[in-house]
Amino acid sequence: MTLTLQNLTVRRSDRVAVQDVSLTVGKGEFVGLLGPNGAGKTTLLRAALGLLPHEGVSSLAVLSPAARARAAAFLPQTREIAWPVRVADVVALGRAPHPAGRAGDAAAVDRALTRMGLSDYRDRIATALSGGEQARVLIARALAQDTPLLLADEPVAGLDPAAQLRTMKVFADLANEGRSVIASIHDLGLAALHCTRLVMVERGRIVADGAPRDVLTDALLARVFDVRGFHADTPDGPVFQPLATVR
Amino acid sequence: MAGAAVAAPPERVVSINLCTDQLAMLLADEGQLVSVSHMALDPLSSAMVEEAQGYTVNRGGAEQVYLMHPDLVLAGTYTSPATVGLLRSLGVRVVQVAPVDSLADVGEQMRLVAAELGHPERGEAMATAFEAELSAITAQGEPVPAAMYYPNGYTAGAGTLSDEILTRTGFRNIGAEAGLTGGGTLPLERLVMAEPRVIVTSTPYPGASRSEEILVHPALAALREGATSAQVRDADWVCGTPHLMNAVRTMAQTRAALGVAE
Amino acid sequence: MNRPVLPLLAILVALLFAASLLIGPAALGLRESLSALFGGQGGPVVLVMQEIRLPRAILGLCVGAVLGLSGAAMQGFLRNPLAEPGLIGVSSTAALGAVLSLQTGLAAAFALALPLAALAGAAVSVALVLWMAGPRGGALALILAGIAISALAGALTSLILNLSPNPFAAMEIVYWMMGSLADRSMTHVWLAVPFMAAGSLLLLATGRSLDALTVGEDAARSMGVDIRRLRLLIVIGTAAAVGASVAVAGAIGFVGLVIPHLLRPLVGGQPSRLLPAAALGGAAMVLASDIAVRVVAPDQDLKLGVLTALVGAPFFLHLLWRMRGLEA
Numbered sequence A: 001m002t003l004t005l006q007n008l009t010v011r012r013s014d015r016v017a018v019q020d021v022s023l024t025v026g027k028g029e030f031v032g033l034l035g036p037n038g039a040g041k042t043t044l045l046r047a048a049l050g051l052l053p054h055e056g057v058s059s060l061a062v063l064s065p066a067a068r069a070r071a072a073a074f075l076p077q078t079r080e081i082a083w084p085v086r087v088a089d090v091v092a093l094g095r096a097p098h099p100a101g102r103a104g105d106a107a108a109v110d111r112a113l114t115r116m117g118l119s120d121y122r123d124r125i126a127t128a129l130s131g132g133e134q135a136r137v138l139i140a141r142a143l144a145q146d147t148p149l150l151l152a153d154e155p156v157a158g159l160d161p162a163a164q165l166r167t168m169k170v171f172a173d174l175a176n177e178g179r180s181v182i183a184s185i186h187d188l189g190l191a192a193l194h195c196t197r198l199v200m201v202e203r204g205r206i207v208a209d210g211a212p213r214d215v216l217t218d219a220l221l222a223r224v225f226d227v228r229g230f231h232a233d234t235p236d237g238p239v240f241q242p243l244a245t246v247r
Numbered sequence B: 001m002a003g004a005a006v007a008a009p010p011e012r013v014v015s016i017n018l019c020t021d022q023l024a025m026l027l028a029d030e031g032q033l034v035s036v037s038h039m040a041l042d043p044l045s046s047a048m049v050e051e052a053q054g055y056t057v058n059r060g061g062a063e064q065v066y067l068m069h070p071d072l073v074l075a076g077t078y079t080s081p082a083t084v085g086l087l088r089s090l091g092v093r094v095v096q097v098a099p100v101d102s103l104a105d106v107g108e109q110m111r112l113v114a115a116e117l118g119h120p121e122r123g124e125a126m127a128t129a130f131e132a133e134l135s136a137i138t139a140q141g142e143p144v145p146a147a148m149y150y151p152n153g154y155t156a157g158a159g160t161l162s163d164e165i166l167t168r169t170g171f172r173n174i175g176a177e178a179g180l181t182g183g184g185t186l187p188l189e190r191l192v193m194a195e196p197r198v199i200v201t202s203t204p205y206p207g208a209s210r211s212e213e214i215l216v217h218p219a220l221a222a223l224r225e226g227a228t229s230a231q232v233r234d235a236d237w238v239c240g241t242p243h244l245m246n247a248v249r250t251m252a253q254t255r256a257a258l259g260v261a262e
Numbered sequence C: 001m002n003r004p005v006l007p008l009l010a011i012l013v014a015l016l017f018a019a020s021l022l023i024g025p026a027a028l029g030l031r032e033s034l035s036a037l038f039g040g041q042g043g044p045v046v047l048v049m050q051e052i053r054l055p056r057a058i059l060g061l062c063v064g065a066v067l068g069l070s071g072a073a074m075q076g077f078l079r080n081p082l083a084e085p086g087l088i089g090v091s092s093t094a095a096l097g098a099v100l101s102l103q104t105g106l107a108a109a110f111a112l113a114l115p116l117a118a119l120a121g122a123a124v125s126v127a128l129v130l131w132m133a134g135p136r137g138g139a140l141a142l143i144l145a146g147i148a149i150s151a152l153a154g155a156l157t158s159l160i161l162n163l164s165p166n167p168f169a170a171m172e173i174v175y176w177m178m179g180s181l182a183d184r185s186m187t188h189v190w191l192a193v194p195f196m197a198a199g200s201l202l203l204l205a206t207g208r209s210l211d212a213l214t215v216g217e218d219a220a221r222s223m224g225v226d227i228r229r230l231r232l233l234i235v236i237g238t239a240a241a242v243g244a245s246v247a248v249a250g251a252i253g254f255v256g257l258v259i260p261h262l263l264r265p266l267v268g269g270q271p272s273r274l275l276p277a278a279a280l281g282g283a284a285m286v287l288a289s290d291i292a293v294r295v296v297a298p299d300q301d302l303k304l305g306v307l308t309a310l311v312g313a314p315f316f317l318h319l320l321w322r323m324r325g326l327e328a
Helices: A042-049 A066-069 A088-094 A104-117 A131-144 A160-178 A188-194 A220-226 B018-027 B062-066 B081-089 B103-116 B120-135 B161-168 B187-191 B210-216 B220-228 B234-238 B244-257 C006-020 C031-040 C042-077 C091-102 C113-133 C139-163 C173-178 C187-206 C207-213 C217-224 C227-249 C255-267 C270-294 C304-327
Strands: A003-012 A013-027 A030-034 A054-058 A072-075 A149-153 A180-184 A197-202 A205-210 A227-234 A238-243 B013-014 B035-036 B055-060 B070-074 B094-097 B144-149 B153-156 B171-175 B184-185 B200-203
Touching: A003 A042, A013 A042, A013 A054, A013 A205, A013 B103, A030 A042, A030 A160, A030 A188, A042 A072, A042 A149, A042 A180, A042 C217, A066 C217, A088 A104, A088 A131, A104 A131, A131 A149, A131 B018, A131 B055, A131 B234, A131 C217, A149 A160, A149 B055, A160 A180, A160 A188, A160 B094, A180 B062, A180 B210, A188 A238, A197 A220, A205 C139, A220 A227, A227 B094, A227 B244, B013 C207, B018 B035, B018 B070, B018 B094, B018 B103, B018 B120, B062 B081, B070 B081, B070 B103, B081 B094, B081 C187, B094 B103, B103 B120, B103 B161, B144 B161, B153 B161, B161 B171, B161 B234, B161 B244, B161 C113, B171 C304, B187 C042, B200 B220, B200 B244, B210 B220, B220 C042, B234 B244, C006 C255, C006 C270, C031 C042, C042 C113, C042 C187, C042 C207, C042 C255, C042 C270, C091 C113, C091 C139, C091 C173, C091 C227, C113 C139, C113 C187, C113 C227, C139 C173, C173 C304, C187 C227, C187 C270, C207 C217, C207 C227, C207 C270, C255 C270, C255 C304, C270 C304
Parallel strands: A030 A180, A030 A197, A072 A149, A149 A180, B013 B035, B013 B070, B035 B055, B070 B094, B144 B171, B144 B200
Antiparallel strands: A003 A013, A003 A054, A197 A205, A227 A238, B153 B184
16 A cells, blocks of 8 residues: 555644545555545645644654655645756755665656656756746656655646646556556546546545546536536547536 | 123023033032033043032933023033024023134133133133143153054044143154044054054943944953053043143153153 | 856955955055964064954954855745845844843853844844745745834834943944944954854755755655754754854845845755855855955945945845736
């Protein structure tokens, strides 16, 4: 098991943001975390990492910060690159948790850059890039951390279609290599196409957990997201397209 | 400056300047001087603290002074022009006395203040005694380097009373030789390089100040080990009063102790 | 990319340090000065070199280094190029602490009280600003908190100095606000340098964590950075370094603003590489300013902070202008 959450609850001032969530993610899984705005996806991810005070148990939060950094990488929703640093230097930050080994570091940085299609960008100044390019640099940073588990908060928001597909492919490849990925995603179609498993959250609780076709049901979509849509199985995989709001 | 003889002597005199405080205390009739400035009570500036205890103290503000109903106010030329102007516009006679910057002025000032107080004969006697004692003091031997050194590296240059006292008593004033006219700052390292034989410094005030830290600087301390420190009372150097003679006498004795064969 | 920035800066600092020793109101010959500096014999030249110019040069070096370093560290932590010990009120509260210890007589009774009180004053405002501006260090919150703290500390300092029985104390408000290295002695060096060194070591140790913070607080924490420990290091390090520097030299502004900004592009932007560079750059700036005040107005005790502000304030406006463009 790479991540186990038991009865995780997060209270924020007067309300409960995450309530009694239990979840187990194993090797080789690419879990899409779905839910409307404010459902508690970000809070769930941060609490799972131990970045927020919480009740219940997270197998990551009990680790020491150093051990956790080698167990899980995190891509926050807020994309921030504070200083005009080279792309390669940003990506190399992901190597911080690992005992210094320059050769290994360089290889991991190169791999991450290549995976995100950033090989030609390594000497560019990261802050001078477009928002989408910066997002890819930050994903590469998380990849360079080279952990068994990756938690990503809306990794594909704001990317162009090619970059979105490429990123989802990278995450699916990681899962195929035996790692685990949990990513919160608003694009239900991308989630349906790439994730091995979907977890749907509504008002801080898990309301569905399973294979994409079992989670993206008309009933759940209408109840949780207020939408109805089009399903089909194609040679490229399952397709889902939201078509209209239901209320 | 109004110097004309006054028909009737003033009856209520208020002094708002340290130097006129002291001259007035020495020259006025009993009861004629109503109030002196608070500076007269400061032992580091005033040579007449004990005498000043007997007087009402003022802080020099026009309102406070006016309510004392003076018919003469003695002020310095550097007293705030606003205060002087306000008092004059209220009909109070204000006499401004300039700070003395030469020994020759001292007698003049004594005569002036005495005349304003209506006692010209007392001023004449005081001035004559001062001038007589001064003329008895003559420098001996080659002048030796000396410096006045005060907080913030302040020193007395050419054209100051201190400069004249040093010259008169057989010293070369380092401040004047450094090219300073009037008061000014002398960097510590130039003082050190001038190798003074005598350093005149002030007594620190209570309460710390960075300005005075220079007086305990290790370089100055080392310099003083090789030099003579003149034991002077700062208050004696400030004003053109008979107390100034203490300063002149101390410096003359200090110079005599260094010997003629310099 | 591997420009030899640090060696070049080190050479510049060494040259300025030497110039600071050789330039002064008393015109001394080069050979004479050097032999006096290292010789043990008495005499006025030895006194000038060892007791007047040497402590001044050492303090210029150290004060500049800690100002540049703490500016770079605070900017790294807050991810805001406007953070600077002077602008956010650290220097003013340190001055308040120093003045309190002097005027209560504590410093006279116990020499270490002076740097310790300044350190305490600095710690209060660093902590206050870091907590008030929040981990995200919004520019507006930072500057406003700094203005409020500076104004309060400045007013209290003036009040205490005005109430002092010493007439000179009241005239020293400008010294505490503008800073000066004139007539400092070895006593001040021994009093301040250990604190500055200790604070600098703490700040230099934050480099890797500050690098990680470049990509945000959550990402840094997920990479194993302990934000609370980092904040504590920054508070204690800045307080010790800037507190001790203000205790002996007054508040010298803008060094921590200008130097990191100038050097950042030269070291590739990374906070860990900026820290040592900013220390050297700050030392160079203060040494150069202190030489300038002696050359421009040798007899006037021109305040150091006047010079750094003349350079720094337009810089600050320029930075604000650029940030305005980014935020609009």
